[in-house]
Structures are given as structure tokens and as C-alpha cells.
Amino acid sequence: MSLLHPVFRDIGSAEDAADAAAALWLARTGAGWSPADEAALQAWITADVAQAEAWAGIGEVMDLFDDASAPELAPLRDQALRAADQGARRRPVLTRRRLIGGGVGAGLAAAAAGLVVLDAQPPWRTYRAEPGARRSVVLADGSRLTLDAGAEVRTRFTDGRRDLVLTTGQARFEVAKAPRRPFAVAVGDHLVVATGTAFNIEHEGDGAMVTLLEGRVEVRARRTGQVAARLQPGQGYRLAAGGDGVLIPQADVNQAVAWTEGQLIFQDERLETAARRVSRYSPQRPIRVSPEAGDLRVSGVFAADDADAFVEAVSLYLPVAATRRPDGSVDLTLRRAPAP
Structure with a gap:
């Protein structure tokens, strides 16, 4: 089931839909806003990263309009809120991109006398x-x-x-x-x-x-x-x-956090999965497991940075043979029973 308001169904991209929904939520805030409304808004924000980004972006733009040192921006904020409310009632929907890039953005630039808004959202780090x-x-x-x-x-x-x-x-x-x-x-x-x-x-x-x-x-x-x-x-x-x-x-x-102490704990783990985890700590010498041996099970505690000890242990206790390559990598293959 979609969480989008019906007015968003004709919007071409998920990003535009999130921006439009954020504009609608913004238009609804104010007088009469209840705890249930706030809970619904928070559920919408946390439901998707794109929706969280849209809300953060439109909120920061509105914060500019609320700047007490620039009272001349207050009429522009009211204009933006009215536009968002109207956009929620008709198609095409007024999205945050249009709020920022259209007449409101131009009016903001003029009223701010040279203030340049490059991007309302902080970058990902x-x-x-x-x-x-x-x-x-x-x-x-x-x-x-x-x-x-x-x-x-x-x-x-x-x-x-x-x-x-x-x-x-x-x-x-x-x-x-x-x-x-x-x-x-x-x-x-x-x-x-x-x-x-x-x-x-x-x-x-x-x-x-x-x-x-x-x-x-x-x-x-x-x-x-x-x-x-x-x-x-x-x-x-x-x-x-x-x-x-x-x-x-x-x-x-203990198994989940052992890696923070330099240990790896395996409990009935697939050999292929265990070898891949060990290889994270020795990327220049990866351990490859053949498909035939991949489902063999491994249990034990190993030092995360000692790939050689892992290879030695599994070769001893499991029916696998280790072949070391000139580049330092290791191939683990199913050991064949000797011919009668």
C-alpha cells in the first residue's frame, strides 16, 4: 500500500513525489496540529531516506524565511506556505524544487539583497x-x-x-x-x-x-x-x-561484537561465508572456496588478522585441501577420497 497522497500519483519520479509530500506536510502544520499529526509526520519521515531528505530540505528553506534579522522575508514565507497548500489541492503539484527554483526563490534572492542559497541540504559524508x-x-x-x-x-x-x-x-x-x-x-x-x-x-x-x-x-x-x-x-x-x-x-x-576486539567467532557457519569474512582482513591474500566445499560448516574462535591459522584449522578439521597461489591467495577445495 502506498503512503502517497492521491495528488502525487501522476508525478514522474520518486524524488518529486517526496518533495510534493513534504510541501503538503508543511502546509498542514500550524494551528490545529495535534500529537497524532506529529506522530504521523514522523512515521512518514522515517519511512524512506528520500522523504527524510525532502523534509530536511524544505525545513531549512523555511528556516531562512523565519530569520528574525530579515523581517522582509516573512511575506515570502507566507507566500510559500500558501503555494504549498494550493499545490496539495491541484495538479501539477508544487514541489520543493519549484518552491526554491521558481518565483519564491527569485523573491528571496531580491529581498535578501545578495544572499545566495546554493543548496538547502547538507552533503552526504x-x-x-x-x-x-x-x-x-x-x-x-x-x-x-x-x-x-x-x-x-x-x-x-x-x-x-x-x-x-x-x-x-x-x-x-x-x-x-x-x-x-x-x-x-x-x-x-x-x-x-x-x-x-x-x-x-x-x-x-x-x-x-x-x-x-x-x-x-x-x-x-x-x-x-x-x-x-x-x-x-x-x-x-x-x-x-x-x-x-x-x-x-x-x-x-558476543559473536556479533567480537570483531571490535579483533576476533571472529563462527558458530556452525558456512565455510564460504567464514572465508569471506576472514578475507576482509587480508585482502591481498583472499581465501577462495570451491562451490563443492562452500556449504561445509565451521565453528570456532579465530584471530581476525591471522588468515594462515584459519586455513590451517579448517584444513585439519574439515575435508578440504588448501592450495596456496604465488600471489598469496588460497584456494580451499573439497578433499577427494583416495582411490581404492
Whole structure:
């Protein structure tokens, strides 16, 4: 089911639809605004990164109109609000792009006597951990982000939102408390939403695993905003492409955070998956597993930066043979039984 108002159905792009919806929400604020209205607005904002971006952008433009040092801008703000309200009632819909780029933007420029608005939205900032190394950073709001080897997270913070995208790899999020600024991490088709808590997300291929360490989080469908799960400390949620997921009532927290201490814990893990994780820490010497051996199971505790010990252990306890290549890479293949 679409969350879009019917007036948005003819809009050609999702970005325009989000901008138009933000204009409609803006027009509705003011007298008569209720707690239920605020809850509905917050649900809409957190349902999709594009919607959060649209709301942040239009809010910052309206903040310019509210500047007390420039009272001559007040009539322009009123004009923008009236235009947004009218745009919600007819087609074509007045979107934020048209508010900024059309007559309102021109009037603002003239009234501000030379003020130039280049972009109402702050840029995305990207944090990466190099292959073979972990990285820890303190974000602008005081939250701490710890990246596993090879992981990447993009962030964009505004006065009302904290939006992040885990594009690849694994990260731990220790969220500074700010109840009025939801902290939303997009991963695949889902959003993990918190206000002050600590959790771990591992993003592998089309799936991901969320493990809650402290506080509470909601896992939501990214497109609809529907809540898929509300996690308590010690619980996990396994995400899959397409919006499906599985609640893990008792997740292995030690396994989820062992990488932050330089360890990898495998519990009945597929050999192919375990080898790929070990290879994050030795990208110049990757471990490749043949399809025939990929489903063999691995359990144990390994030093993240000791690929040789991992290869030696699996070769000893599993029916696999290790072939070392001149470039330092290793091939693990199913060991054949000797001919009779």
C-alpha cells in the first residue's frame, strides 16, 4: 500500500513525489496540529531516506524565511506556505524544487539583497574503513561509529534528522541520545531507527543481521515505513531482500561484537561465508572456496588478522585441501577420497 497522497500519483519520479509530500506536510502544520499529526509526520519521515531528505530540505528553506534579522522575508514565507497548500489541492503539484527554483526563490534572492542559497541540504559524508583495518569515528552529534574492515557508511545530519546508509560491510553504532532527532540507518530494503542506543549491523550480499546491544530499536520496511520488529537488548533481526525478516529472540551478542576486539567467532557457519569474512582482513591474500566445499560448516574462535591459522584449522578439521597461489591467495577445495 502506498503512503502517497492521491495528488502525487501522476508525478514522474520518486524524488518529486517526496518533495510534493513534504510541501503538503508543511502546509498542514500550524494551528490545529495535534500529537497524532506529529506522530504521523514522523512515521512518514522515517519511512524512506528520500522523504527524510525532502523534509530536511524544505525545513531549512523555511528556516531562512523565519530569520528574525530579515523581517522582509516573512511575506515570502507566507507566500510559500500558501503555494504549498494550493499545490496539495491541484495538479501539477508544487514541489520543493519549484518552491526554491521558481518565483519564491527569485523573491528571496531580491529581498535578501545578495544572499545566495546554493543548496538547502547538507552533503552526504562518507566514512570508510580500509580493507584489513578497523576504524572508529565520533560523529557530529556525539554518536560513535565503528567500522569493520572494508565497511562503508554514509551520513547526513540536519537539525531534525540523522540519516545514515550502511552500503557494505559491518558497523557498530553507539547513538547519542536525541529523542527529537531519530537516528535511522538504511540497510538494503530496511531502516533501523533509534534515538539513543547501541547496535551492530552486518551487511552481507542481499541480507543483513541487526543485533541490539543496548536500548531499543525499530526495524522498518524502507518503502512503506511499516514496523517489522521492535528489538529488546540481546535480540537480533535477520534481514533479507524484498522486506522479509526473521526475529532472533536470543542473539549471540558476543559473536556479533567480537570483531571490535579483533576476533571472529563462527558458530556452525558456512565455510564460504567464514572465508569471506576472514578475507576482509587480508585482502591481498583472499581465501577462495570451491562451490563443492562452500556449504561445509565451521565453528570456532579465530584471530581476525591471522588468515594462515584459519586455513590451517579448517584444513585439519574439515575435508578440504588448501592450495596456496604465488600471489598469496588460497584456494580451499573439497578433499577427494583416495582411490581404492
